[in-house]
Amino acid sequence: MITVRGMYFSGTGTTKKVVSAVAEEIARRAGFAKAEDIDFTPLRARDEIYTFGPEDLVVFGVPVIAGRVPNVLLPFLQTLEGGGAMAVPVVLYGNRNFDDALVELRNILEERGFHTVAAAAFIGEHSFSRKLAAGRPDAKDMEIAAEFAGKVADKVRGSVKTPAFGPVAVDGEDPPRPYYQPRDRKGTPINILKVKPRLDEAKCTGCGICVAACPMGSIHEEAPGVVDGICIKCCGCEKKCPEGALYFDDPGYIYHREELELGYPDRKEPKLFF
Numbered sequence: 164m165i166t167v168r169g170m171y172f173s174g175t176g177t178t179k180k181v182v183s184a185v186a187e188e189i190a191r192r193a194g195f196a197k198a199e200d201i202d203f204t205p206l207r208a209r210d211e212i213y214t215f216g217p218e219d220l221v222v223f224g225v226p227v228i229a230g231r232v233p234n235v236l237l238p239f240l241q242t243l244e245g246g247g248a249m250a251v252p253v254v255l256y257g258n259r260n261f262d263d264a265l266v267e268l269r270n271i272l273e274e275r276g277f278h279t280v281a282a283a284a285f286i287g288e289h290s291f292s293r294k295l296a297a298g299r300p301d302a303k304d305m306e307i308a309a310e311f312a313g314k315v316a317d318k319v320r321g322s323v324k325t326p327a328f329g330p331v332a333v334d335g336e337d338p339p340r341p342y343y344q345p346r347d348r349k350g351t352p353i354n355i356l357k358v359k360p361r362l363d364e365a366k367c368t369g370c371g372i373c374v375a376a377c378p379m380g381s382i383h384e385e386a387p388g389v390v391d392g393i394c395i396k397c398c399g400c401e402k403k404c405p406e407g408a409l410y411f412d413d414p415g416y417i418y419h420r421e422e423l424e425l426g427y428p429d430r431k432e433p434k435l436f437f
């Protein structure tokens with residue numbers, strides 16, 4: 164009996180939403196067992212070693228960062244033990260492009276001993292914005308996610324030996340191109356690497372939601388205005404703060420956000436690969 168589970172990193176919850184739904188629906192449609200999802204967003208969850216075997220099917224999701232798999236996750240991803248499990252790589256991107264992220268994720272999973280049976284790129288509200296792909300994945304996306312799960316279930320149902328599958332063919336260049344570099348109108352690169360959220364102390368109640376939300380463990384427990392580690396601009400702290408007390412004011416970051424909002428207004432649709 165195959166056991167299905169979702170496994171994801173998700174700063175603002177869009178990857179989680181799609182991956183969890185797809186995993187649940189594959190299990191339901193194929194009549195497989197369903198195990199609890201593995202959320203490796205918290206720093207401590209990435210200290211564990213996760214080991215799978217031929218009886219597992221893992222729907223594995225990450226957000227697209229600069230057209231690639233988030234580079235801070237690479238050391239963790241290299242510790243996965245696929246053990247001949249089936250995997251469904253899924254990426255969520257903010258309506259610009261997923262570039263080579265799905266190729267990269269598929270390659271990592273294959274290298275780590277998974278057999279990739281299908282893959283998908285879905286669209287999620289852009290981490291930096293509340294306008295770009297606002298509210299996505301929405302009801303239409305979730306219908307497509309359910310159809311995708313149905314087709315994956317049809318493909319794997321009754322399969323006895325997983326090595327018959329993969330690697331799944333996906334869009335993107337292989338080997339992946341360099342990380343996407345935002346630029347200003349003169350073509351000068353915009354560097355947001357050191358940008359961190361700022362705190363409006365008058366609004367902060369000290370609830371600690373942002374501290375728990377930070378996937379890098381970078382927000383000071385006693386003083387949420389102090390971000391003393393790496394910030395990947397996932398925006399989980401900013402979007403989850405119930406008081407709207409966190410914000411970004413770096414001019415380069417704001418310029419890039421506006422350029423994205425202006426440059427990619429047209430709705431993109433999910434792409435599915437079998």
Ligand SMILES: Cc1cc2nc3c(=O)[nH]c(=O)nc-3n(C[C@H](O)[C@H](O)[C@H](O)COP(=O)(O)O)c2cc1C
Nearest residue numbers: 174175176177178226229230257259260287289290
């Ligand atoms: C630092 C950073 C870089 C990003 N780069 C891209 C990108 O290259 N293309 C794109 O379409 N979206 C990009 N996004 C947007 C996210 O991929 C998208 O919002 C995704 O749905 C976030 O997933 P989550 O809710 O699981 O964190 C980026 C987000 C962040 C934080």
Ligand code: SF4
Nearest residue numbers: 367368370371373404
């Ligand atoms: S989530 Fe918002 S209100 Fe709560 S501690 Fe963080 S900044 Fe303060």
Ligand code: SF4
Nearest residue numbers: 377394395397398400
């Ligand atoms: S401090 Fe940076 S990495 Fe941490 S939750 Fe906020 S945006 Fe994400």
